[in-house]
Amino acid sequence: KNEVEQSPxxxxxxxxxxxxxxxxYSVGISALHWLQQHPGGGIVSLFMLSSGKKKHGRLxxxxxxxxxxxxxxxTASHPRDSAVYICAYQRGAQKLVFGQGTRLTINP
Amino acid sequence: DxxxxxxxxxxxxxxxxxxSLKCEQHMGHRAMYWYKQKAKKPPELMFVYSYEKLSINExxxxxxxxxxxxSSLLNLHLHALQPEDSALYLCASSPGTGAIPYEQYFGPGxxxxxx
Numbered sequence: 001k002n003e004v005e006q007s008p009x010x011x012x013x014x015x016x017x018x019x020x021x022x023x024x025y026s027v028g029i030s031a032l033h034w035l036q037q038h039p040g041g042g043i044v045s046l047f048m049l050s051s052g053k054k055k056h057g058r059l060x061x062x063x064x065x066x067x068x069x070x071x072x073x074x075t076a077s078h079p080r081d082s083a084v085y086i087c088a089y090q091r092g093a094q095k096l097v098f099g100q101g102t103r104l105t106i107n108p
Numbered sequence: 109d110x111x112x113x114x115x116x117x118x119x120x121x122x123x124x125x126x127x128s129l130k131c132e133q134h135m136g137h138r139a140m141y142w143y144k145q146k147a148k149k150p151p152e153l154m155f156v157y158s159y160e161k162l163s164i165n166e167x168x169x170x171x172x173x174x175x176x177x178x179s180s181l182l183n184l185h186l187h188a189l190q191p192e193d194s195a196l197y198l199c200a201s202s203p204g205t206g207a208i209p210y211e212q213y214f215g216p217g218x219x220x221x222x223x
Contacts, residue, residue: 030208030209031209033211033212035214040219041216041217042114042198042214042215042216042217043151043198043200043214044214045211045212045213045214048209048210048211050209086150088150090209092207092209095153095156095164096153096212098150098151099150100149100150101148101150
């Protein structure tokens with residue numbers, strides 16, 4: 001069993017739709033990271049959060065520490081949002097434990 | 109400068125070759141990381157350097173040899189690799205280490221093919 005479970009594994013939507021990607025984990029953590037990776041590309045850190053909610057442009061990340069669950073939302077999705085979104089938790093300061101990723105495709 | 113750079117972007121090497129991957133950051137970060145990523149899989153941590161000292165080696169085979177000549181530069185020396193070592197090698201850095209978690213900044217990666 002993965003220590004970090006992401007759902008869905010694959011998601012296809014139409015431009016403009018509201019997108020939600022979920023992440024569950026089973027241990028106490030220091031922080032939860034959301035990362036984005038475009039095909040063939042490097043990884044971009046979207047959010048690091050320990051509690052509550054963060055917003056950046058059309059992206060919103062929330063975390064419920066008690067329920068060990070985090071969500072990434074994309075409002076007004078656009079084809080350029082097509083990428084793999086990876087959830088990772090951190091215990092202590094160094095090592096990230098990654099989920100398997102959610103492959104998002106936004107069609108025009 | 110908020111960028112992590114990696115060279116080369118692509119590398120093809122034979123199993124008897126010796127090559128090196130290079131990673132550089134000028135953000136004053138004191139922790140640097142090497143990850144290996146196979147297709148459609150999440151990254152796997154290989155090594156962590158903290159204040160220029162190797163702090164984590166995730167049981168990586170000795171054919172991979174990391175080096176941190178200074179706080180801005182991280183190398184990965186490759187020797188006698190196997191075809192299964194073909195992957196995207198990602199470098200990352202973070203401001204520090206300790207009890208506080210830090211965001212990691214990733215480079216674009218080096219796509220390595222071992223023939």
